[in-house]
Every structure is written in C-alpha cells, then in structure tokens.
Amino acid sequence: FANEAGLDAGGLSREFFWQCSIEEFDAETGYLEILNGTYQLKAATETDEAAKQRRNARLTFLGRIVGKAFLEGHHMSARPSIVMLKHMCCEPIALDDLQLIDYELWKSLSQLPEMAPDIIKSLDITFMPEVEEETKRESCELTDANVDDFLTHRLKERIFSVCRDGLLAFLNGVYSIVPPEVLLFLSGRELELALCGIPKLCVDEWRNATVYTGVFAELGDSHPVVERFWRCVQKMSQEDRAKLLQWATGTASVPARGFGYLQGRDGSIRQFTLTSVELSHAVYPRAHTCFNRIDLPLYRTEEELAYSLEFVLANAEAHSTFSLD
Numbered sequence: 001f002a003n004e005a006g007l008d009a010g011g012l013s014r015e016f017f018w019q020c021s022i023e024e025f026d027a028e029t030g031y032l033e034i035l036n037g038t039y040q041l042k043a044a045t046e047t048d049e050a051a052k053q054r055r056n057a058r059l060t061f062l063g064r065i066v067g068k069a070f071l072e073g074h075h076m077s078a079r080p081s082i083v084m085l086k087h088m089c090c091e092p093i094a095l096d097d098l099q100l101i102d103y104e105l106w107k108s109l110s111q112l113p114e115m116a117p118d119i120i121k122s123l124d125i126t127f128m129p130e131v132e133e134e135t136k137r138e139s140c141e142l143t144d145a146n147v148d149d150f151l152t153h154r155l156k157e158r159i160f161s162v163c164r165d166g167l168l169a170f171l172n173g174v175y176s177i178v179p180p181e182v183l184l185f186l187s188g189r190e191l192e193l194a195l196c197g198i199p200k201l202c203v204d205e206w207r208n209a210t211v212y213t214g215v216f217a218e219l220g221d222s223h224p225v226v227e228r229f230w231r232c233v234q235k236m237s238q239e240d241r242a243k244l245l246q247w248a249t250g251t252a253s254v255p256a257r258g259f260g261y262l263q264g265r266d267g268s269i270r271q272f273t274l275t276s277v278e279l280s281h282a283v284y285p286r287a288h289t290c291f292n293r294i295d296l297p298l299y300r301t302e303e304e305l306a307y308s309l310e311f312v313l314a315n316a317e318a319h320s321t322f323s324l325d
Contacts, residue, residue: 013072013074017065017068017069017072017074017075017076018074018075018076018077019077020065021065021076021077021078022077022078024058024061024062024078025039025062025076025077025078025080031055031058031059031166035081035100035101036081036100036249036250036251036263036289036290037079037249037250037251037253037255037262038079038080038081038082038100038250038251038253039078039079039081039084040081040083040084040101041059041163041166041167041170042163042166043162043163044162044163044164044165044166052165055165055166055169056165056166056169059166059169059170059173060169060170060172060173060176061173062170062173063169063170063171063172063173063175063176063177064173064174064176064177065173066080066088066173066174066195067173067174067175067176067177067178068177069195070177070178070191070194070195071177071178075195075196075197076195076196079192079195079196079251079252079253080192080195081100081101082097082100082189082192082250082251083097083100083101083159084167084170085188085189085191085192085195086187086188087167087171088171088174088183088191089183089184089186089188089191090180090183090184091187091188093155093159095109095110095151095155096110098155098158098159099289099290100250100289100290101158101159102158103290105154105158109151109154109155112150112151113147115144116144117143117144120142120144120147121141121142121143121144123142124141125141125142125150126140126141126142127140127142127149127150127153127154128140129146129149129150129153130149130152130153130156189243189246189316192246192251193239193242193252196252196253199238199242199245199253199254200238201238201241201242201245201254203230203233203234203241205258205259206233206245206272207221207230208259209259209260209262209271209272210259210271210272210273211272211273212226212273212274212275213273213274213275213276214275214276214277215276215298216274216275216276216296225276225298225305226274226296228299228301228302228305229274229296229305231302232302232305232306232309240313243313243316244309244313246316247287247289247312247313248272248287248289248292248293248294249262249272249289249292250289250290259271259272262292270291270292272292272293273291273292273293273294274293274294274296275293275294275295275296276295276296276297276298277295277296277297277298278297279297279298279299281297282295282297283297283308284297284308284311284312285297285308285309285312287312
C-alpha cells in the first residue's frame with residue numbers, strides 16, 4: 001500500500017490484515033511450521049544472539065498484528081494452531097492438544113496411564129519433576145505413582161520449553177495491543193473463530209469429498225446412517241457446521257482448493273472420513289483430528305444422531321482427560 005492513494009471505508013483495512021497475515025505467518029521465515037493446516041511456533045535453533053533478537057522481534061510484530069486484528073474485528077487468512085490460541089487466552093493446554101503438534105509423542109504419552117505398574121517401571125525412565133523454587137531439583141524414576149507428574153513435565157517441555165523465548169515474544173506483542181484479561185473470556189476455539197471468521201461451508205462439496213469406511217464403504221453416502229448424518233449437517237447453522245469441522249479436524253478452515261485437500265498431521269492429503277462403529281461399542285460419535293475422521297455409531301433414527309452431534313459439540317472443550325495449566 002506504500003504511496004498508493006485510497007479512501008479506507010473498511011475494505012483497505014480488511015485487505016491489509018489479510019495480506020499481512022499471509023506474509024507474517026509465512027513458514028519460510030523458519031519461525032513457524034504448518035501442522036494440520038494451522039501455524040505453530042517452531043523450536044528455536046538460533047545460537048547467535050543477533051539471530052535470536054531478530055526472531056523475537058519478528059514474532060513480537062506478528063503478535064501485534066494478531067492483537068490488532070482481534071481488536072478491530074478483522075479476519076486473518078492464516079490460522080494459528082489451537083496451542084497458540086490457548087496460550088493467548090490462558091486456557092489450559094490438554095494432553096490431547098499435543099497430537100496436532102507431535103503425534104508420535106502424544107501416542108506414546110497417552111498410553112502411560114493405562115499401563116500396569118510393572119510395565120511402567122520396566123521402561124526405566126527418569127525425569128526432573130517440578131518443585132518449589134527453594135527446593136533442590138533431583139531426578140526421579142518414573143513409576144505408576146508419578147505418571148501425572150511425568151506427563152506434566154513432558155507436555156510442558158514439548159509445548160512451552162522448546163519455543164519459550166519465541167512464544168513469550170509473540171504473547172508480548174499480542175498483549176501490547178489487547179490486555180490478557182480481555183482474552184480470558186474466550187476459549188481457544190472461540191478465539192479462532194473471532195480471528196479467522198466462520199467459514200461458509202458448502203455441505204454438498206463437503207459430502208462429495210468425504211471418504212467412507214467400515215459398513216459405510218459399500219453404499220457410501222447412500223447408506224441410511226450417512227444420509228441421516230448429512231441431513232443433520234444440512235440443517236445446522238454455518239457456525240455449528242464450523243464447530244463440527246473444527247471438532248473433527250482440529251480447525252474450522254478449509255483449504256483454498258476445497259475439502260478434497262484437507263491435510264493430515266504430516267501435511268499429506270487426508271480427506272474427511274466417516275467410519276461406522278456399532279452402537280454397542282460407542283454411544284456418541286468420536287473424532288480423530290489427526291486423521292480428519294469421525295467414528296459414527298449406527299444410529300437408528302435421525303433424532304438420535306442429531307442429539308448426539310449436539311451433545312459432543314456442546315461438550316467438545318471438556319473431552320480432554322489430562323490438562324496442563
């Protein structure tokens with residue numbers, strides 16, 4: 001916009017924030033990476049002090065752009081990851097949030113609480129637990145009694161410690177524009193919709209790009225349960241459709257090329273999938289965000305299916321079983 005004449009009645013500002021978010025969220029800078037279609041801070045690799053200062057200055061500016069966009073009600077083209085969003089509004093980070101950042105680590109950690117004590121002891125893992133400042137830190141062996149402490153330690157290390165300076169620089173930028181107490185009223189999911197808007201989701205396009213497995217595979221979208229599912233989605237408001245997509249894939253956004261180009265955790269194309277499960281195995285639908293998949297019980301009526309979708313979407317924020325404050 002340099003040296004370009006124009007009268008801003010809102011359109012220029014919208015374009016500015018849209019274009020600015022494209023530039024500043026560019027993964028080519030080396031400060032961010034694209035995971036499952038959203039942007040997450042990369043682990044810091046700079047050893048030179050000048051390089052660290054450039055990184056932090058860039059991330060502080062990015063934070064100011066995000067804060068200014070939120071304050072003025074403008075939408076961004078790039079979507080921060082749910083972890084970055086939760087950091088911004090001080091929402092506890094859940095263990096399940098890790099699967100969109102580091103699936104293999106999440107998969108390993110999520111198995112620990114279910115392991116027998118002798119199996120845990122046989123892993124021969126030691127770690128440095130969190131202690132009071134005046135207490136001397138000492139490593140301890142992982143046992144079934146301190147599994148939660150170990151999960152807290154590893155989650156904090158992977159989500160916060162590896163990008164601590166960059167994250168603090170980004171948050172300082174955000175909070176220099178928007179006081180943190182303002183963002184406390186929002187959840188990470190609500191903040192995403194505020195920053196990036198509610199997308200206009202075409203149900204027909206969504207349906208045509210969907211893959212069907214299990215007993216749905218043979219008839220596809222002609223299967224009675226699948227037909228009930230899409231009728232329920234068709235009746236939803238755009239906001240509820242966005243929440244459904246967000247619950248199933250981890251983000252409410254659709255790639256520019258459409259539903260057929262949804263990405264998996266590794267950046268490869270992974271289309272939205274409906275998989276059948278027996279009602280005896282699951283009462284409610286289950287989402288697998290790393291695989292863009294919903295396990296859909298074989299409901300007998302559209303009313304049962306609609307109620308179950310409403311229930312899981314209303315309680316999506318409470319489904320995590322382990323969190324980090």
